[in-house]
Each structure stands twice: as structure tokens, then as C-alpha cells.
Amino acid sequence: MKRSNALAQLSRDHHRGLVVARQLNGATRATASAARDAFLAFWEQEGREHFRVEEDVLFPAFARHSSPADEAVVRVLVDNVDLRRRAADLSAETLWPPEEPRKLGGRLHAHIRHEERVLFPLIEAALPENELIALAAAVELAHQQRP
Numbered sequence: 323m324k325r326s327n328a329l330a331q332l333s334r335d336h337h338r339g340l341v342v343a344r345q346l347n348g349a350t351r352a353t354a355s356a357a358r359d360a361f362l363a364f365w366e367q368e369g370r371e372h373f374r375v376e377e378d379v380l381f382p383a384f385a386r387h388s389s390p391a392d393e394a395v396v397r398v399l400v401d402n403v404d405l406r407r408r409a410a411d412l413s414a415e416t417l418w419p420p421e422e423p424r425k426l427g428g429r430l431h432a433h434i435r436h437e438e439r440v441l442f443p444l445i446e447a448a449l450p451e452n453e454l455i456a457l458a459a460a461v462e463l464a465h466q467q468r469p
């Protein structure tokens with residue numbers, strides 16, 4: 323199913339996130355530092371704001387037609403806390419345990435796949451066309467306001 327305009331911008335962020343997740347998953351001792359830098363650059367440039375746009379705009383729009391405690395949303399919110407925690411630790415730590423690139427890469431990959439395969443199709447099915455159009459405009463505006 324083709325992604326609606328409302329979610330297409332967020333899906334583009336997801337695509338870049340998957341590239342970083344692959345880099346983390348494939349990291350060796352020699353490439354772990356580059357993978358860490360790639361994740362932190364993605365986090366600072368897009369990831370942090372991406373979470374904010376989803377939480378400020380997308381999930382409340384879905385909650386009008388579902389429950390704020392919908393399990394597909396709850397899973398994403400829990401992931402967001404975990405990924406924020408890992409990003410904060412990564413920014414502060416000089417040592418990176420050798421198993422962490424794979425843990426972070428796996429978590430990021432599973433998070434994005436869940437949104438793309440489960441949550442986004444639920445949102446597209448739940449919202450009427452006029453609300454999807456309004457959502458696209460709200461997401462676009464929120465993206466433009468990125469610092």
C-alpha cells in the first residue's frame with residue numbers, strides 16, 4: 323500500500339534510520355566508532371525531532387479514532403524512551419560496550435519496522451481523508467520548525 327502524504331515524510335526519516343540501524347548491526351570492532359558517530363548524527367539531525375513530531379502531532383491524531391493506550395502506540399512510546407536513553411548515554415560515554423552497537427541497531431530496526439508495518443497502516447485505515455490531509459500539513463509544519 324502506498325504511504326499517504328501524511329506519513330510519507332516520517333517514512334523518509336525511517337528510511338534514513340534503517341540505514342543507520344544496518345550500520346550498527348554490521349559494526350565490527352574496527353567500524354563501531356563510525357557507526358556510533360552515524361547514529362549520533364542521525365539522532366541530532368532527525369531522530370530527536372522525529373520522535374517529537376510523532377508524539378506531538380501523529381499519535382494524538384490517531385487517538386481521536388483509537389485509544390491513547392492502543393498497544394501499537396504504547397510499544398512505540400516505550401521504544402522512544404529506550405532509544406532516548408541510549409542516545410543520551412551514547413553522547414556522554416567515552417567507552418562503548420562491544421555488544422551495544424548490535425543492541426541499539428536491533429532496537430532501532432525493530433522500532434521502525436513496527437511503525438511501518440503495524441502502526442502506520444492502522445493510522446491510515448483509521449483516519450478519514452480530510453484528517454489525513456490536515457495531518458500531512460501539520461507534520462510538514464512541524465518538520466519546518468525543526469531547529
Ligand SMILES: [Fe+2]
Binds near residue numbers: 372
Ligand atoms: Fe517513527
